[in-house]
Amino acid sequence: MGLTRRLIAAALALGLGGATAPAGGASAPPMIRPLAGVRTWVVYYGAEASAGPDLARFDVVVLDPHGHPPLPVIKRHGAVVLTYVSLGEVNTSHPEYAAIKDEPWVLAPNPSWPDARRLDVRAEAYRRWLLDRVVPAALAGPVNGLFLDTADIEEIRTVARWGVLDGVTTNPTLFGKTKGMTYDEVLKVICGITSGPVSAEVVADDVEGMLREGRHFAKLADNIYVKVPMSENGLEAMARFRAEGIRTNCTLIFSANQGLLAAKAGASLLSPFVGRLDDINEEGMTVIRELAEIVAIHELETEVLTASVRHPRHVTDAALAGSHIATVPFKVFQQMVRHPLTDKGIVQFRSDWDKARKALAANEGKAPEDVKPTEARV
Numbered sequence: 515m516g517l518t519r520r521l522i523a524a525a526l527a528l529g530l531g532g533a534t535a536p537a538g539g540a541s542a543p544p545m546i547r548p549l550a551g552v553r554t555w556v557v558y559y560g561a562e563a564s565a566g567p568d569l570a571r572f573d574v575v576v577l578d579p580h581g582h583p584p585l586p587v588i589k590r591h592g593a594v595v596l597t598y599v600s601l602g603e604v605n606t607s608h609p610e611y612a613a614i615k616d617e618p619w620v621l622a623p624n625p626s627w628p629d630a631r632r633l634d635v636r637a638e639a640y641r642r643w644l645l646d647r648v649v650p651a652a653l654a655g656p657v658n659g660l661f662l663d664t665a666d667i668e669e670i671r672t673v674a675r676w677g678v679l680d681g682v683t684t685n686p687t688l689f690g691k692t693k694g695m696t697y698d699e700v701l702k703v704i705c706g707i708t709s710g711p712v713s714a715e716v717v718a719d720d721v722e723g724m725l726r727e728g729r730h731f732a733k734l735a736d737n738i739y740v741k742v743p744m745s746e747n748g749l750e751a752m753a754r755f756r757a758e759g760i761r762t763n764c765t766l767i768f769s770a771n772q773g774l775l776a777a778k779a780g781a782s783l784l785s786p787f788v789g790r791l792d793d794i795n796e797e798g799m800t801v802i803r804e805l806a807e808i809v810a811i812h813e814l815e816t817e818v819l820t821a822s823v824r825h826p827r828h829v830t831d832a833a834l835a836g837s838h839i840a841t842v843p844f845k846v847f848q849q850m851v852r853h854p855l856t857d858k859g860i861v862q863f864r865s866d867w868d869k870a871r872k873a874l875a876a877n878e879g880k881a882p883e884d885v886k887p888t889e890a891r892v
């Protein structure tokens with residue numbers, strides 16, 4: 515009987531009882547609701563995509579932050595997704611294991627869980643690792659959303675105020691457009707404005723040069739992702755950054771295969787340039803669609819970040835193609851906010867409001883500006 519079935523059986527065995535009426539339309543499988551108002555939850559340690567639909571039937575789903583079925587499938591009926599942090603133990607598949615495996619506080623294997631190592635919880639260094647590395651990564655969870663593609667501090671502050679900023683991508687061209695600050699200074703300010711990933715790009719093309727620049731950027735702030743262009747040296751550098759626990763964003767990707775290679779080398783973010791592909795009569799969104807599908811099918815520990823976005827339609831198409839993130843220039847963010855009918859509607863509501871106030875004022879023999887429509891009756 516499949517793992518998820520065993521899980522469901524366990525959940526039901528835990529007295530959560532049978533399913534109630536289907537939720538969210540005839541096609542949705544019945545939510546597991548034994549008693550009216552009783553919420554159901556499940557802990558799932560695996561990453562099998564096939565478990566998604568069953569897990570979606572629970573109200574609360576607890577997942578491994580470093581390997582889990584695709585979230586959109588689990589969330590489709592509104593399940594609340596939580597994550598957990600193991601205390602005093604680490605799985606050898608944990609992304610940070612390579613960087614800590616020789617530490618004195620990493621102890622013997624756990625006899626009942628062979629691919630897990632016990633950790634000395636009394637060690638100060640263990641507590642630092644847990645609080646500085648493990649908990650933030652688990653809370654961060656997968657990165658979804660909208661990034662700003664700029665090094666301009668004012669643009670970043672503006673979009674951050676809108677409450678829609680999930681991260682920032684910079685590159686040498688965007689930095690070149692700023693004035694009066696070093697790249698480090700710009701990056702530090704940006705990392706202070708958003709807690710989301712901030713990409714800083716290396717310019718060296720040899721492995722040791724990339725590692726030197728990347729290690730330097732990674733020390734500037736916890737949310738720095740080192741941006742590495744796709745190349746053979748780039749792949750080697752990304753693999754070594756992963757071994758050191760430094761997160762990378764592979765840039766200048768123009769094919770699904772380049773993305774697949776970067777994911778295998780350990781890149782946390784994959785940046786295909788849709789605008790530049792469109793520029794040469796190729797359909798950039800094809801690469802996004804193919805890469806998002808490959809990442810979902812093979813449960814790769816990475817996310818697709820649509821880059822070189824030129825217009826609002828790129829953002830819609832990227833979201834529909836399954837891209838986890840889009841990095842968007844400020845001008846395109848502004849265009850996304852606007853719609854002529856919204857502008858027309860705001861003007862119409864305003865004039866109807868003013869008309870109502872005039873009518874109220876006339877009723878009460880007052881000047882329109884003295885009438886507060888919230889207090890007066892039409």
Ligand code: G3P
Binds near residue numbers: 663685688
């Ligand atoms: O994120 C990459 C982006 O900055 C490149 O955009 O418009 O120069 O292709 P573009």
